[in-house]
Structure formats: structure tokens, C-alpha cells
Amino acid sequence: MAKKTLTTNQGVPVADNQNSLTAGQRGPVLLQDVHLIEKLAHFDRERIPERVVHAKGAGAHGYFQVSKSLAPYTKAKFLQDPKKKTPVFVRFSTVVGARGSADSARDPRGFAVKFYTEEGNYDLVGNNLPVFFIRDAIKFPDMVHAFKPAPDTNIPVSSSANSRFWDFISLTPESIHMITWLFSDRGTIKSYRKMEGFGVNTYIWVNDKGKGRYVKYHWKPAAGIETIDRHESTRLAGEDPDVATRDLYDWIASGKTVEFELKVQLMEFEDEFRLDFDPLDATKTWPEDKYPLMPVGKIVLDKNPENYFAEVEQAAFCPASIIPGIEPSADKLLQGRLFSYADTQRHRLGPNYLQIPINRPNAAVNNNTRDGSMQNGEGFSGTVNYEPNTLGGGMPEQSGGPVFGGRPIVGEEVRRKIVLTNDFQQAGERYRSLSKKDQDHLVDNIIDPLSHAKKEIQKRMVANLTKADVALGKRVAKGLKI
Numbered sequence: 486m487a488k489k490t491l492t493t494n495q496g497v498p499v500a501d502n503q504n505s506l507t508a509g510q511r512g513p514v515l516l517q518d519v520h521l522i523e524k525l526a527h528f529d530r531e532r533i534p535e536r537v538v539h540a541k542g543a544g545a546h547g548y549f550q551v552s553k554s555l556a557p558y559t560k561a562k563f564l565q566d567p568k569k570k571t572p573v574f575v576r577f578s579t580v581v582g583a584r585g586s587a588d589s590a591r592d593p594r595g596f597a598v599k600f601y602t603e604e605g606n607y608d609l610v611g612n613n614l615p616v617f618f619i620r621d622a623i624k625f626p627d628m629v630h631a632f633k634p635a636p637d638t639n640i641p642v643s644s645s646a647n648s649r650f651w652d653f654i655s656l657t658p659e660s661i662h663m664i665t666w667l668f669s670d671r672g673t674i675k676s677y678r679k680m681e682g683f684g685v686n687t688y689i690w691v692n693d694k695g696k697g698r699y700v701k702y703h704w705k706p707a708a709g710i711e712t713i714d715r716h717e718s719t720r721l722a723g724e725d726p727d728v729a730t731r732d733l734y735d736w737i738a739s740g741k742t743v744e745f746e747l748k749v750q751l752m753e754f755e756d757e758f759r760l761d762f763d764p765l766d767a768t769k770t771w772p773e774d775k776y777p778l779m780p781v782g783k784i785v786l787d788k789n790p791e792n793y794f795a796e797v798e799q800a801a802f803c804p805a806s807i808i809p810g811i812e813p814s815a816d817k818l819l820q821g822r823l824f825s826y827a828d829t830q831r832h833r834l835g836p837n838y839l840q841i842p843i844n845r846p847n848a849a850v851n852n853n854t855r856d857g858s859m860q861n862g863e864g865f866s867g868t869v870n871y872e873p874n875t876l877g878g879g880m881p882e883q884s885g886g887p888v889f890g891g892r893p894i895v896g897e898e899v900r901r902k903i904v905l906t907n908d909f910q911q912a913g914e915r916y917r918s919l920s921k922k923d924q925d926h927l928v929d930n931i932i933d934p935l936s937h938a939k940k941e942i943q944k945r946m947v948a949n950l951t952k953a954d955v956a957l958g959k960r961v962a963k964g965l966k967i
């Protein structure tokens with residue numbers, strides 16, 4: 486191995502890294518030991534704020550490739566050519582636990598993909614379950630508060646084995662469909678390689694003729710789906726809390742790849758008001774017999790991060806990172822997400838977080854955004870930092886062309902629930918679609934943590950479960966001796 490001299494961060498050779506500079510052999514220590522001071526001061530600042538949700542994660546690099554041109558549906562350039570490989574970075578995560586929590590705990594899992602496309606970065610920030618607890622972003626901070634440790638005790642009990650979780654859930658009927666997913670064994674896993682991924686929210690794809698359609702994303706794991714039961718989840722949380730993180734790293738380190746197939750469901754705008762639920766409601770799935778899954782392409786993950794902090798901890802995904810041909814829908818949960826991610830990243834990583842190598846687009850960045858902390862100045866030169874200008878030859882100039890699909894938006898200013906809530910039907914259908922064993926696990930997985938909640942909360946939950954499916958409600962009621 487080539488010889489390397491130890492240096493300070495200024496590049497100055499360090500003569501002795503074992504002994505502080507002292508007055509006499511036994512001290513005290515001198516303020517002029519700049520190496521000691523720099524070393525301690527940098528160490529003191531090694532932690533940045535953990536993500537407010539999805540704090541614990543594991544990442545990998547790879548590429549994405551379409552299986553056929555998607556030109557009829559979207560003009561996004563990286564989705565046109567089956568020969569093209571677009572680099573990606575993926576971060577899988579748990580949601581509720583803090584940075585040191587167990588991988589196997591009952592929780593949705595994050596499935597965030599950053600595509601470094603020729604038109605700029607596109608982020609598909611999804612989860613491993615197809616629906617969500619709520620349909621309006623205004624409820625998200627309350628929801629996360631109810632799931633995280635209590636503000637008075639900070640006791641990190643399993644997020645669902647307490648009254649606070651069930652209090653919020655029982656008063657939020659739209660969450661019941663998500664509960665039938667989260668409390669099935671889909672909510673406990675030990676390998677990120679063997680779970681599905683979903684965009685959950687509805688987006689819009691627009692082709693080069695300006696024709697738009699609603700789209701929902703699905704990732705299918707080549708390794709198949711693997712879940713564990715709650716006993717295995719509890720055992721692993723104690724004995725092997727980093728099981729999924731290590732599984733991903735070791736698998737790739739051994740030279741093997743991780744693959745997921747991307748599929749989409751497409752819906753014509755005309756269908757928007759023809760269903761018995763609102764298709765832009767994130768607590769609903771679209772029936773696959775009416776909206777079949779269309780194969781799109783695959784991601785292949787083949788490279789581990791080399792520096793966990795630089796790549797995984799500093800990775801910043803955002804549903805608002807979209808490119809021409811992909812647009813947000815009016816989905817009220819998604820609309821809040823469009824704001825929240827970059828906002829938290831400016832706080833967590835600083836205003837120039839997009840200059841950090843893992844977040845920097847491969848596409849050229851030309852604009853007049855300047856300054857701010859940690860500005861590296863790369864690519865910015867000259868006297869012109871405004872637009873329009875003549876002193877810089879009018880550059881950089883706007884590209885022109887359509888901005889968004891131009892769909893008309895009408896309505897009064899209101900704060901109102903959507904009309905077609907239909908909160909219980911899909912939850913009941915999901916329960917009835919499960920095998921006997923999976924139904925038993927769902928019931929058991931609900932009863933165990935719900936038994937820690939207050940009786941009145943248990944009764945509200947039973948009422949909601951009964952509205953979804955009478956047998957499901959009855960079984961949970963029996964288990965809780967109600």
C-alpha cells in the first residue's frame with residue numbers, strides 16, 4: 486500500500502497523533518495544539534439532525550433500464566431507449582424508529598430511488614406498502630407525533646404498542662386500509678431485497694403530444710417477497726437489529742446484484758370520477774383487473790456505498806424532484822410532500838444540499854442561485870448572476886416549451902374532505918383476500934399491541950375494523966375481551 490502522511494484538514498503534516506502538546510510532560514495542555522483542537526472540534530460536530538422520519542436506512546448504487554420505449558405515455562428522456570442505463574441511488578429505510586433502531590420492527594419501509602437522468606434528477610420516493618395512513622398532508626405531523634416516543638417520557642416502546650398510536654388511528658378512519666397491510670406480516674421484514682415498493686401517491690405522465698394520464702408505480706423484487714412473523718421480528722430486534730442493513734451490504738459485497746422490476750398502472754383522466762373511490766386518495770389502491778400492471782423496466786443495484794455518511798446519510802430525496810414528462814397530481818398528500826422534503830433538507834443538510842456529490846445531478850446546473858453556507862462555487866463564474874441579462878449574452882436562457890400539462894383547475898377556496906371517502910371497502914376486501922394463516926396473523930398482530938391501549942380506544946378500533954369486515958371486527962373484539 487502506498488505510503489501516506491497523516492495531515493490536518495489544511496494538509497499540514499501531523500508529527501505526533503498520540504500525545505497532546507503540553508507544558509511539561511504531565512500537562513496542562515497548550516491552546517496552541519491546533520491539531521488537537523481541530524480534531525476535537527470536528528468530532529464535536531460529527532452528527533447532523535437525523536431525518537424527522539425514515540431516520541435509519543441503507544443504500545446502494547446501480548442503474549435503471551426500460552424494457553421498451555415509453556414514448557406513447559411520457560416524454561421523460563430516460564424512459565425512451567431500452568439500451569440506455571440511467572445511474573440510480575436507492576435508499577431503503579424504516580420510518581418511525583430513530584437512527585439506531587431495529588430493522589425488523591413493525592413499520593412501513595421507505596423505498597426511495599434517485600435517477601440521475603440527462604434532464605436532471607428524478608426522485609421516486611415510495612414505501613413498501615401500497616397505501617398510506619392519511620390522505621391530507623395537514624395530518625402528517627400529528628400522525629408522526631402519535632407514532633414516535635411520547636413527548637413527556639420519550640419511552641421508545643414499539644410504536645404501535647401504546648395508547649397514543651391507537652388513539653390517533655382509531656380517530657382516523659381512512660387509516661384502516663393501511664392497518665390491514667401494516668399489521669399483516671407485510672409490516673415485518675428482514676431483507677430490503679425481498680419487499681415490494683410503491684409510489685403510493687398518484688402522478689401524471691405526459692407524452693410529447695401533451696396527452697396526460699394518471700400513473701401509479703410498483704416495484705416487484707426479483708428475489709420474491711419475504712416477510713417474517715411478529716415473534717421473529719421481536720427476536721431479531723434484540724439479537725440482530727441491523728439485519729436488513731447487513732443483508733443488503735453483504736449481498737452486494739459478495740458480487741451479487743439486487744433487482745426490482747418497475748411496473749405502472751395507468752388511468753385515463755376520464756375515469757377520475759367514474760369509480761366508487763377517489764383515485765387520487767393515497768389510502769386507496771387501483772384495482773389491477775381494471776388498471777393492469779404494465780412492465781416498464783428494472784433497477785439493478787450492484788455497488789455498495791463507500792462512505793455511509795457521505796452517501797446514505799446525506800442523500801436527499803424529494804417527490805418534487807421531477808423532470809419533463811412526469812408531473813404531480815392534485816393528490817392532497819402528495820402536494821404537502823412536494824414542499825416538505827426540500828424544506829427539511831435545507832435544515833438537515835444546508836441550503837446547498839444539492840451540491841453534495843450524492844445529490845448533485847449529472848445534468849449541467851446553470852442558474853443564478855448563489856451563495857449560502859457551504860457554497861462550493863463549482864460551475865459559477867463571471868459577473869452575471871441575474872436574468873434577463875445582456876452582459877452574459879443572455880445566458881443561461883430558459884428552455885421554453887410547456888411547463889406542466891395545462892389541465893384546467895377550478896373550484897372555490899375550501900378546507901374540506903374529499904367527497905368519495907369510502908374508507909372501509911378496500912380494507913375489508915384486503916382482509917377477505919388473505920389466506921387463513923395471513924388472516925390469523927393480522928388479527929393476532931393487531932390484538933397484541935392494541936391490548937396495551939385504553940379500553941375506549943380499543944372499542945373505537947373494533948368499530949372501525951367491523952365496518953371493514955364484520956368477522957375481522959369480531960375476532961379482534963374477542964381477542965381483546967370486548
Ligand code: HEM
Nearest residue numbers: 536539576595596597611612617622625684685821825829
Ligand atoms: C404528507 C405526507 C408526508 C410528508 C409531509 C412526509 C415528509 C417526509 C420528510 C420530512 C422526510 C425526511 C426527508 C429527509 O430528511 O431527507 C421524509 C422521508 C421519507 N418519506 Fe415521507 N412524508 C410523507 C408521506 C410519505 C409517503 C406517502 C411516502 C411513501 C410513498 C413517504 C416516503 C418517504 C421516504 C421513502 C422517506 C425517506 C427518504 C430517504 O431515504 O431519505 N413519505 N418524509
